[in-house]
Amino acid sequence: MVELLEKILLLQERDQRLQALMHEINNVPGEKAALQRELEEAQAQLDRAKTRAKEIEVERARLEVEAGTKRAQADKYRTQQLETRKNEEYAALKHEIDRAEADITAIEDRELELMQEAEDLKPSIAEAEKKFAAEKERVAARFKSSDEKVGVLGGRAAEVRVEREAIAAEIRAADEDLFELYEKLFLSKAGRAVVPLDGDHCSGCHMKVTPATMRDAKVGTSVVSCEQCGRIVYALPE
Ligand SMILES: [Zn+2]
Structure with missing residues (x-):
C-alpha cells in the first residue's frame, strides 16, 4: 500500500x-x-x-x-x-x-x-x-x-x-478501482486528489477527520479517504 x-x-x-x-x-x-x-x-x-x-x-x-x-x-x-x-x-x-x-x-x-x-x-x-x-x-x-x-x-x-x-x-x-477513484478526484478536486493530513485535519477541505481515519492513515496499509470531501488522505511522516 x-x-x-x-x-x-x-x-x-x-x-x-x-x-x-x-x-x-x-x-x-x-x-x-x-x-x-x-x-x-x-x-x-x-x-x-x-x-x-x-x-x-x-x-x-x-x-x-x-x-x-x-x-x-x-x-x-x-x-x-x-x-x-x-x-x-x-x-x-x-x-x-x-x-x-x-x-x-x-x-x-x-x-x-x-x-x-x-x-x-x-x-x-x-x-x-x-x-x-x-x-x-x-x-x-x-x-x-x-x-x-x-x-x-x-x-x-x-x-x-x-x-x-x-x-x-x-x-x-x-488496483484499477483506486486508479479510477484518483482520476475522478483529480478532475473534481481541481488537481488535488491526494492530500496530506494536517494534524487531524484534511488539508484539502480543512475539516477534521475521525480518529479512525487518522489511525488508518498513520498505519498506511489501506487507502484512506476524508469523510468530508472524499479526497485520498495520507499522514506525513512525523
Ligand atoms: Zn477533506
Missing part, C-alpha cells in the same frame, strides 16, 4: 505539472490576440491621421473650385457694372459683387484653417507611423517567442505525459 500511495502521489505530481504546462500553452492564443489588438489599435491610429489628411486635401480642392467659381461670378458682375448706365442696376450689381467677395474671403479663411490643420497633422502622422512600426516589430518578436515557448512547453508536456502513462499503468495493474 505504501508503495502504491507513493505511486499515486507521483502520478498526481506529473498530472499537476502537465496541467500547469497545458495551462501555459492554452494561454498563448489569448496573449497573441491581445498583442494583435494592440497592433491593430496602432494601425487604426495611423489610419485615422492619414484619413484626416486626405479629407483635408479633398476639402481644400473643393474650396479651390468654389473660390474660382465665386471669382468668375464677381468678374462677370464687374464687367456688367461697367456696361450698365442704370443706377439701380449698378447698385444691385455692387451688392452681388460684395456678396461674392465676402464668400471668397470666407472660403479663403477656411482654406487657411485647413492648411494649418494639415501642418499640425504632419507630426501626428510621423509619430503614429513610428509607433506602428515599433509596435509591429515588438509584436512580431513576441509572436516568435510565444511560438518558441509553445514548442518547448509542448515538448515538455509530451515527456511528462509519457512518464504519467507509465506510472498510471503500474497503478492500474495493481
Whole structure:
C-alpha cells in the first residue's frame, strides 16, 4: 500500500505539472490576440491621421473650385457694372459683387484653417507611423517567442505525459478501482486528489477527520479517504 500511495502521489505530481504546462500553452492564443489588438489599435491610429489628411486635401480642392467659381461670378458682375448706365442696376450689381467677395474671403479663411490643420497633422502622422512600426516589430518578436515557448512547453508536456502513462499503468495493474477513484478526484478536486493530513485535519477541505481515519492513515496499509470531501488522505511522516 505504501508503495502504491507513493505511486499515486507521483502520478498526481506529473498530472499537476502537465496541467500547469497545458495551462501555459492554452494561454498563448489569448496573449497573441491581445498583442494583435494592440497592433491593430496602432494601425487604426495611423489610419485615422492619414484619413484626416486626405479629407483635408479633398476639402481644400473643393474650396479651390468654389473660390474660382465665386471669382468668375464677381468678374462677370464687374464687367456688367461697367456696361450698365442704370443706377439701380449698378447698385444691385455692387451688392452681388460684395456678396461674392465676402464668400471668397470666407472660403479663403477656411482654406487657411485647413492648411494649418494639415501642418499640425504632419507630426501626428510621423509619430503614429513610428509607433506602428515599433509596435509591429515588438509584436512580431513576441509572436516568435510565444511560438518558441509553445514548442518547448509542448515538448515538455509530451515527456511528462509519457512518464504519467507509465506510472498510471503500474497503478492500474495493481488496483484499477483506486486508479479510477484518483482520476475522478483529480478532475473534481481541481488537481488535488491526494492530500496530506494536517494534524487531524484534511488539508484539502480543512475539516477534521475521525480518529479512525487518522489511525488508518498513520498505519498506511489501506487507502484512506476524508469523510468530508472524499479526497485520498495520507499522514506525513512525523
Ligand atoms: Zn477533506
